[in-house]
Amino acid sequence: MSGTTLVRRVVVLCASALVLPALAAVSSAPAQADDLLYVPWSSSLPGWSDTYTPGSDDDCAAGRSSCLGKTLKELAKIHDLNGQSCSHNAIFSLAYLRMTQYYGYTRDLPDYYQDVPFANHQDAVFARYYTDAFWNWRNGNRSAVPRAWLYAFDAAKNKQVTGNGDLLLGMSAHINRDLPFVIAAVGTVAPDGSSRKPDYDKVEQWLYSATEPMLAEAAARYDSTLDDADDPFGLTYAALFQMVSLWRENAWRNAEALLAAPDAAARRLVADKIESDANAVAQGLLATQGYSLLNTTTARDTWCSAHKGDAAPVAYEYGAVTPWGY
Incomplete structure (x- = not known):
């Protein structure tokens, strides 16, 4: 596929994202009987809350720097499980782990964010929406998982879509579905009345540079066709x-609409x-x-079996990464 073809597909998806009719049904296949039950991390943390509470005993609710390690540990646990089994969920779980590591790199840069503790908290809450859904x-427990x-998860389990499809399904679920609720929950305004949008937009300053090494690593380890659409023009x-x-x-505009709703029915x-x-x-x-x-x-599954533990072929700005853990 050429870069131009992918751009065309992306434009079509963006233009039709809000008007596509129902085209596919959700599989009702249960989790395998021998799967080990795992309690989502937020359920086992005392004082956990989506509300930013600087004085909380819980490091993530308070936005302490140590919260990032807990978030990365949980994301790595999911990625290792998916990657070592060559699950088609591995591509998104790798992408999420690497992006969170990128966040950790930027939050340690002087004056990058206006409110680092709040950013730590928001990062953990956002991750929790994914990790709870996955577990x-x-x-x-399908009734607790957003459609x-x-x-995304069923398509990966049933091997329905390409590597690009698995990545985009996960990204869409997390950004289009989860993110508005996360933003509304943690708040869009700081205590001094200023908007938190500048810090929110700061993320996009590093997303582009994070994408290339992430796609290269996912292609090298899980699906060699994942970056086939790349061309010299980027x-x-x-x-x-x-x-x-x-x-x-x-997502930000939807969060504002949630917060502006005058009553429960409107919300x-x-x-x-x-x-x-x-x-x-x-569905699209x-x-x-x-x-x-x-x-x-x-071919994808055979490639993963042989290369799942390979090293990342392109360096990340924040330093070396390991195939497993973080």
């Missing part, structure tokens, strides 16, 4: 970044629209990123 899905995540990375930027801006209408829009994006991805009868996952 509930894996444990068979957008069911599309259209692949630019297209992916622009789509993420669009989704993140829409429910906003929440329902967030859910339905995220589901529509997922399932329709456009699926494998054909002539394009099976055999």
